[in-house]
Amino acid sequence: MNDPSSQQPTITHMTDVTAASGWRLALPALAVTLFAVLVLYRETVMSMVAIWARSETFTHGFLVPPITLWLIWRIRKSVAVLAPRPNFWVLLLLAGTGFVWLLGELATVGVLSQFAFTTMLVLTVPAILGFPVARRIAFPLAFLYFAVPFGEFALPQLMEWTANFTVLGLRLSGIPVYREGLHFVIPSGSWSVVEACSGVRYIIASLTVGTLFAYLSYRSLKRRLIFIGVAFAVPVIANWVRAYMIVMIGHLSGNKLAVGVDHLIYGWLFFGIVIMLMFWIGSHWREDEHPPIMERVNTTESTLGRRKSSPLAVALAAIVVALIWPLAEWKIDRNVATEVTQIEPLEAIPGWPVTEKFTDWAPRFENPSAASQATFGADGRLVGLYIGYYRNQDYSRRLVSSSNVMVASNDPRWLRVASGSRKLDLGKQALAVRSAELRATDTQRIVVWQWYWINGHQTSSDFVAKAYTALSRLVGQGDDSAVIFVYAPKEQGDAVLEAFVKAAEPAIENALDRTREKR
Structure with missing residues (x-):
């Protein structure tokens, strides 16, 4: 009868040989795939690096990749005994993540694209090395997400x-x-x-x-x-x-x-x-680490079993899946409309003729394709209207951005002293608007309402505006969008703004529709 204790070294030796032979193919396949993803999504990578370089809040991003590699290196012995087991099913998750990246690019939501890109890097590991390896290095992989400039x-x-x-x-x-x-x-x-x-x-x-x-x-x-x-x-x-x-x-x-x-x-x-x-x-x-021998005994069980897929085949498939989405973005970006030079003029608004402006306030919205601002008044009532129009948006010119605000925090003249929201019943539709009260250094106060127009859809939500923009570009309808502000002296209040919006909304809608049609 064989001594069971004499068989253990043989099993261990066999699993080590299996793991070693698997790593000889899997590691180069993983390296090539990661490199390909980095190259294909290099613009997203560079956008992250640019934020790390210019913002003290996210400078730590430079340290995250090296720390991730160090965390994996310190547990390399327990990882090495696991035989890589490629998994084709993970490519479905990779494809879904690539689609999310595409939506982020279409909507110019950099943080969404960056999270999707980071997730693609993470998913590459279980796709080529398998879930046992991915579970073993789960924290180092998750730590990569701290590289995404997120939180503002x-x-x-x-x-x-x-x-x-x-x-x-x-x-x-x-x-x-x-x-x-x-x-x-x-x-x-x-x-x-x-x-x-x-x-x-x-x-x-x-x-x-x-x-x-x-x-x-x-x-x-x-x-x-x-x-x-x-x-x-x-x-x-x-x-x-x-x-x-x-x-x-x-x-x-x-x-x-x-x-x-x-x-x-x-x-x-x-x-x-x-x-x-x-x-x-x-x-x-603090809790001390477990003895290395215990970690090895637990992990060697995962090495038994044969690989069902070739690392090289999965790597090639992963590269093809990753390539689809930059190609899709390139094709959509080819559908560029002619630039907008001016917004079509408003039709006459019943009861609200154009008059002299009553304030020097203007919203801080950067790089609109076209913009117009006018003041309307009747019977002592005064209302200002600002429209900023955006077309062919990118990261240097986009409707919804953290830098596009009613009033900048460092504005030397205007302060935002109150914020809220309102819902208006316009008959055929309900319109939700943001509201704010602004105060100038000379004590002048105005009430401001704001909302967005996205290819015929109206909303005051940044999230919904981005979603409409992505969907519109995805179906080939372009990204024509606008921000609309109406404002009045504080003493006249919301009642005057509501009366003006109800009278002017059809004219505003018509002017934006006519501007969009000139593509």
Whole structure:
């Protein structure tokens, strides 16, 4: 009778040989496929790199790929004993992700294209190496998503929270505060919560480093998730405290401290101390790694079984699937309409003749293909109308963008002091609009309504506007779009704007339709 213990080295040897022979084909196939994806989607790659280079918020993106490679390298021995098992079914997911990338490009939503591109890189691993290998390096692969410049969408909410906490803290400290929107006045001066006060840089930095720390320090999923949650919550709360402290330092010092460059220095110094404390406390619950021999025993079971697909065949198929979507975008981009030089004139609006303008305000929308602005008035009522038209959009000229706003945060004259929304019943259709109250430095106040027109569809949602744009381009109808603003003096209010919109909407719609038809 054979001794069972004498058979174990043979099984281990056989699985090692199987794994080694599989890696000799799979690794070159994976490298070629990843290189092909990088080349095919190089514009998306370069857009990510450009953001890393120009934005301090996302500079960490340069470190993410090397860290991912290092994380895989440190567990290379446990990965090497797994035999690669290519999986053709993953190509279906790869194709779906490529379609999402195409939608992102058609709608000029860079972050969607970048997430889709990163997902394609991640899916290449289970496609060519198989799910056992992909599961073993799941965290390093997931860490790649920190390379995507994502998170600035939360700026408005984070700024609102910071302003709320700061004002509450000042009032609890016995300091009287007069607040309008993100701007407030205390006896020693006025303050504003701008993008740099949102804390988004702190949050993204803390989440990135905190997630890596949780993976390296803990073994249990529960502890990892708890620490990641703490890594998110701590910088949010710390930023509120930081903003309050800076205002208090400025107030108590007669605005001699914390009002210039030292404002930023104090912020980063405080954040650094808080994060160091967070990691120091987290290290007390550190879990040691499992012995390598146990990891090897558990993973060798996955090496049994034969490969059902060739890595080279799957790699070739993956490259073909990846190639489809840049080709589709190239073909759609060939359908370029003639440039718009001006918006077709409005027909006469009953009861609202053109008159002299009553304000110098204009929205901050960049690079429209054409734009028009006019003022209408009757019986003491005054309403302004601005239309910005966009055609043949790209990342340098697009309707919906974070840089296209009613008022820039650094505008020297105008401030947004209130925001909201309204729904109008126009008879045949309902129209939802964004509303805002703006105040000028000379105390003039205006009420502004805004909405979008996308190839005949009207919406006030950025998301819906992008979806309409992508769908319109996908079916070959172009990307003709417009933003519409109506505004009136604050004292006249929403009633005057509603009356004007009901009278002017058919003329606006007709002018936009006629402009679109001139392709």
